[in-house]
Amino acid sequence: MLSKKTKYALHALTYLGKHRDEKTVLIHDIAEEHGISQKFLENILLELKKAGILGSKKGKGGGYYLIKEPKDIPLSKVIRLLDGPIALLPCVSLNYYEPCAECKDEVTCGINKVMIQVRDETLKILENKTLEDILKT
Amino acid sequence: MLSKKTKYALHALTYLGKHRDEKTVLIHDIAEEHGISQKFLENILLELKKAGILGSKKGKGGGYYLIKEPKDIPLSKVIRLLDGPIALLPCVSLNYYEPCAECKDEVTCGINKVMIQVRDETLKILENKTLEDILKT
DNA sequence: ATAAAGTCTATAAAAATGATAGGCTTTATA
DNA sequence: TATAAAGCCTATCATTTTTATAGACTTTAT
Structure with a gap:
């Protein structure tokens, strides 16, 4: 939330x-x-x-x-600014990366791999929805 | 996160x-x-x-x-159980709905409309990724 | 000069999260 | 049948994060 x-x-x-x-x-x-x-x-x-x-x-x-066009203000930008990372885990965050303590090896961690996919797909959504979409409905 | x-x-x-x-x-x-x-x-x-x-x-x-097959344990289920709503706002949550205090009229609220779309697309991702995906990588 | 409006920093209050404690119940087995 | 191992359950405490408030400062129109 x-x-x-x-x-x-x-x-x-x-x-x-x-x-x-x-x-x-x-x-x-x-x-x-x-x-x-x-x-x-x-x-x-x-x-x-x-x-x-x-x-x-x-x-x-x-x-x-x-100061910007509504179409140039994606949700991703606002959320990152005020809430921080969009990724679900610190170990897959593009902008706020941190290793996860309980993960021994990121390279072989399946959770890490799946969360990278989730991040990329989520990002697609939040980068494409902009203030313009909110205003035009 | x-x-x-x-x-x-x-x-x-x-x-x-x-x-x-x-x-x-x-x-x-x-x-x-x-x-x-x-x-x-x-x-x-x-x-x-x-x-x-x-x-x-x-x-x-x-x-x-x-007790279940890994393919039958989607991320959405685990997240909802332990973290609560997947929706970004209470006013668009399927399982934990609550009206937003600062929104005068949900029906005409553009934020509400856009967040419903975000919710649906996010849900698609989290329902399709399962424990099986984590295990097989 | 004054009042209106944003800027900045600090702090306090409240809520959510994370962690711990301890006793209870169930069950295998010596 | 006594004992130890293991999960079950509830309460409480500590920490962190979020939300809100306070107050002094700066800028600007009139």
């Missing part, structure tokens, strides 16, 4: 996507619309900004806006 | 699958082989038993054994 962080991020991105005609959108408005903590959302939007997905304007009249 | 519970379960199932010629296998031996806590493993194997995946024999000379 996705963490609330990621879920909130998706709601925020959706909201921003629906308000692309406006220059900027207030954190406050997004938080209110979905009944979530504004302070918590602040951190999330900041991360999205640092990842190059959002832009922002400080000061009075400021706010956030999408 | 999978919890350690699920990871350990997969290792235990693999071990049991590799020792199908023996009548029973000791929890102790599985725990030792992978360097994991025996007591923790006990609980996990019990769950697998209650789910009809493993059988056991009590008392001296007892132990655990596979």
